[in-house]
Amino acid sequence: MAKSVLLARPHPFIAAEMKPLLEQCGYAAVKLENLADLTVQAKNSAGVVISLAVSSSLGETAADVFTRLRQGVPRIPVLFAAMLPLDKAQSSLERLAKQAGVQATILGVAAGNANAAALGNPNTFLYISKDDLADPARRAIASRMVQRHFR
Numbered sequence: 001m002a003k004s005v006l007l008a009r010p011h012p013f014i015a016a017e018m019k020p021l022l023e024q025c026g027y028a029a030v031k032l033e034n035l036a037d038l039t040v041q042a043k044n045s046a047g048v049v050i051s052l053a054v055s056s057s058l059g060e061t062a063a064d065v066f067t068r069l070r071q072g073v074p075r076i077p078v079l080f081a082a083m084l085p086l087d088k089a090q091s092s093l094e095r096l097a098k099q100a101g102v103q104a105t106i107l108g109v110a111a112g113n114a115n116a117a118a119l120g121n122p123n124t125f126l127y128i129s130k131d132d133l134a135d136p137a138r139r140a141i142a143s144r145m146v147q148r149h150f151r
Helices: 012-024 037-042 062-072 088-100 132-133 136-151
Strands: 003-010 026-032 048-049 078-082 104-106 124-129
Touching: 003 012, 003 037, 003 062, 003 088, 012 026, 012 048, 012 078, 012 136, 037 062, 048 062, 062 078, 062 088, 078 088, 088 104, 088 124, 124 132, 124 136, 132 136
Parallel strands: 003 026, 003 048, 048 078, 078 124, 104 124
Antiparallel strands: none
Protein backbone atom coordinates (compact mmCIF):
# COMPACT_ATOMS: atom_id res chain seq x y z
CA MET A 1 0.00 0.00 0.00
CA ALA A 2 1.28 3.47 -0.90
CA LYS A 3 2.21 5.94 1.80
CA SER A 4 -0.19 8.84 1.93
CA VAL A 5 0.51 12.57 1.74
CA LEU A 6 -2.10 14.88 3.21
CA LEU A 7 -3.30 17.80 1.08
CA ALA A 8 -3.95 19.94 4.15
CA ARG A 9 -5.06 23.08 2.36
CA PRO A 10 -6.55 21.97 -0.93
CA HIS A 11 -6.70 24.35 -3.88
CA PRO A 12 -7.46 23.65 -7.57
CA PHE A 13 -3.74 23.92 -8.43
CA ILE A 14 -2.97 21.26 -5.82
CA ALA A 15 -5.59 18.91 -7.20
CA ALA A 16 -4.70 19.47 -10.85
CA GLU A 17 -0.90 19.58 -10.63
CA MET A 18 0.40 18.34 -7.28
CA LYS A 19 -1.78 15.27 -6.85
CA PRO A 20 -0.50 13.60 -10.08
CA LEU A 21 3.10 14.39 -9.05
CA LEU A 22 2.57 12.79 -5.65
CA GLU A 23 0.97 9.72 -7.23
CA GLN A 24 3.85 9.46 -9.73
CA CYS A 25 6.19 9.48 -6.70
CA GLY A 26 4.30 6.56 -5.18
CA TYR A 27 2.11 8.40 -2.68
CA ALA A 28 -1.64 8.39 -2.26
CA ALA A 29 -2.83 12.01 -2.05
CA VAL A 30 -5.48 12.42 0.64
CA LYS A 31 -7.50 15.64 0.70
CA LEU A 32 -8.29 17.15 4.11
CA GLU A 33 -12.00 17.91 4.30
CA ASN A 34 -12.19 19.35 7.81
CA LEU A 35 -9.52 21.18 9.83
CA ALA A 36 -10.63 19.28 12.94
CA ASP A 37 -9.24 16.10 11.32
CA LEU A 38 -5.80 17.61 10.57
CA THR A 39 -3.83 16.05 13.42
CA VAL A 40 -5.31 12.56 13.04
CA GLN A 41 -4.85 12.49 9.27
CA ALA A 42 -1.35 14.02 9.41
CA LYS A 43 -0.17 11.39 11.93
CA ASN A 44 -0.99 8.72 9.34
CA SER A 45 0.82 10.52 6.51
CA ALA A 46 4.40 10.65 5.20
CA GLY A 47 4.07 14.43 4.81
CA VAL A 48 1.75 17.36 4.33
CA VAL A 49 1.19 19.75 1.41
CA ILE A 50 -0.07 23.26 2.21
CA SER A 51 -1.15 25.61 -0.56
CA LEU A 52 -0.13 29.26 -0.16
CA ALA A 53 -3.03 30.37 -2.36
CA VAL A 54 -5.20 33.18 -1.04
CA SER A 55 -8.23 30.91 -0.90
CA SER A 56 -8.80 27.24 -0.23
CA SER A 57 -11.76 24.91 0.10
CA LEU A 58 -10.76 24.56 3.76
CA GLY A 59 -11.40 28.25 4.48
CA GLU A 60 -8.31 28.67 6.69
CA THR A 61 -5.11 30.57 5.94
CA ALA A 62 -1.87 28.74 5.23
CA ALA A 63 -0.47 30.16 8.48
CA ASP A 64 -3.43 28.86 10.50
CA VAL A 65 -3.15 25.39 8.97
CA PHE A 66 0.63 25.26 9.51
CA THR A 67 0.35 26.47 13.12
CA ARG A 68 -2.30 23.88 13.88
CA LEU A 69 -0.22 21.18 12.18
CA ARG A 70 2.88 22.06 14.24
CA GLN A 71 0.85 21.94 17.45
CA GLY A 72 -0.47 18.46 16.70
CA VAL A 73 2.30 16.82 14.65
CA PRO A 74 5.49 18.88 15.06
CA ARG A 75 7.87 16.44 13.33
CA ILE A 76 6.08 15.90 10.01
CA PRO A 77 7.75 17.21 6.83
CA VAL A 78 5.86 19.95 4.99
CA LEU A 79 5.76 21.01 1.36
CA PHE A 80 4.34 24.38 0.39
CA ALA A 81 2.94 24.95 -3.09
CA ALA A 82 1.71 27.98 -5.01
CA MET A 83 1.42 29.52 -8.44
CA LEU A 84 4.25 31.99 -7.77
CA PRO A 85 7.96 31.35 -8.32
CA LEU A 86 9.99 30.93 -5.13
CA ASP A 87 11.48 34.43 -5.24
CA LYS A 88 7.94 35.87 -5.02
CA ALA A 89 6.84 33.46 -2.25
CA GLN A 90 10.04 33.59 -0.16
CA SER A 91 8.90 36.45 2.11
CA SER A 92 5.56 34.73 2.80
CA LEU A 93 7.37 31.52 3.77
CA GLU A 94 9.79 33.42 6.03
CA ARG A 95 6.89 35.25 7.70
CA LEU A 96 5.01 31.98 8.20
CA ALA A 97 8.09 30.38 9.79
CA LYS A 98 8.62 33.34 12.08
CA GLN A 99 4.98 33.35 13.20
CA ALA A 100 5.25 29.65 14.04
CA GLY A 101 8.59 30.07 15.82
CA VAL A 102 10.37 27.84 13.31
CA GLN A 103 13.94 28.38 12.12
CA ALA A 104 13.13 27.21 8.59
CA THR A 105 15.35 26.13 5.74
CA ILE A 106 13.51 27.05 2.55
CA LEU A 107 14.32 24.90 -0.47
CA GLY A 108 13.03 25.46 -3.98
CA VAL A 109 13.23 23.10 -6.91
CA ALA A 110 16.78 23.26 -8.25
CA ALA A 111 19.35 20.68 -9.29
CA GLY A 112 21.61 21.79 -6.43
CA ASN A 113 18.85 21.09 -3.89
CA ALA A 114 17.83 17.64 -5.20
CA ASN A 115 20.03 15.83 -2.66
CA ALA A 116 20.02 18.44 0.10
CA ALA A 117 20.60 16.97 3.55
CA ALA A 118 17.79 19.22 4.87
CA LEU A 119 15.12 17.29 2.93
CA GLY A 120 12.96 15.25 5.28
CA ASN A 121 13.61 17.63 8.17
CA PRO A 122 10.44 19.06 9.76
CA ASN A 123 11.99 22.55 9.74
CA THR A 124 12.63 22.40 5.99
CA PHE A 125 10.03 24.11 3.86
CA LEU A 126 10.14 22.46 0.44
CA TYR A 127 8.52 24.85 -2.02
CA ILE A 128 7.12 23.86 -5.42
CA SER A 129 5.58 26.33 -7.85
CA LYS A 130 3.31 25.69 -10.80
CA ASP A 131 6.22 26.51 -13.14
CA ASP A 132 8.32 23.80 -11.47
CA LEU A 133 5.74 21.24 -12.54
CA ALA A 134 5.23 22.62 -16.05
CA ASP A 135 8.88 22.20 -17.08
CA PRO A 136 9.78 18.49 -17.57
CA ALA A 137 13.35 18.84 -16.26
CA ARG A 138 12.27 20.76 -13.15
CA ARG A 139 9.36 18.36 -12.64
CA ALA A 140 11.84 15.47 -12.53
CA ILE A 141 13.92 17.33 -9.92
CA ALA A 142 10.75 18.13 -7.95
CA SER A 143 9.83 14.45 -8.01
CA ARG A 144 13.20 13.42 -6.54
CA MET A 145 12.96 16.14 -3.90
CA VAL A 146 9.45 15.07 -2.88
CA GLN A 147 10.57 11.46 -2.50
CA ARG A 148 13.52 12.51 -0.30
CA HIS A 149 11.38 14.92 1.74
CA PHE A 150 8.49 12.50 2.34
CA ARG A 151 10.59 9.36 3.08
